[in-house]
Amino acid sequence: EDQVTQSPEALRLQEGESSSLNCSYTVSGLRGLFWYRQDPGKGPEFLFTLYSAGEEKEKERLKATLTKKESFLHITAPKPEDSATYLCARGIREKLTFGTGTRLTIIP
């Protein structure tokens, strides 16, 4: 059974304290690993797509990396406005399967 697992489930950081979120998947034939940010009561906001192992993408304080079995979302010197739930999803054909997300809270 294909699965997408995210860890930790929740993470509280002090402002400026860097950390990483993990996304692991079990299905071969990956066609894209996607990262989204979701604020409460809103739809997910697209962040990154990674296609092949070794690929990295950056946007402001966020950097996403991909290996053969997992992806990391590194957050550097986070600010309170980075608080959100971060979702990863793996693409197979045209569908996305989402993980359960990491709820990130940045404390001022």
Added chain:
Amino acid sequence: GAVVSQHPSWVICKSGTSVKIECRSLDFQATTMFWYRQFPKQSLMLMATSNEGSKATYEQGVEKDKFLINHASLTLSTLTVTSAHPEDSSFYICSAAGQGAIREQFFGPGTRLTVL
């Protein structure tokens, strides 16, 4: 970036009535649109995939007669929840994807449905 809108943003209805939710891609043509539902503190679960001009493909366990999907144009898809019941209360989110081999999905803001 690509913009997807949903209407309404929230709706409250009585049990047994039907509710229609619209999803529009505002600045690109979406060959495929997707409908998800999300329960509190849970992730998104795909309900169905719709391609313009053809019947929607529903995920296992999703009642096609209860959740009617129409994708009449490249910019509009609708989800109608028929004979809604309290257990249908949820957050419904649509997404739209353009063309290409690996297509990012861009999500709407969601619709909160509460069935009394």
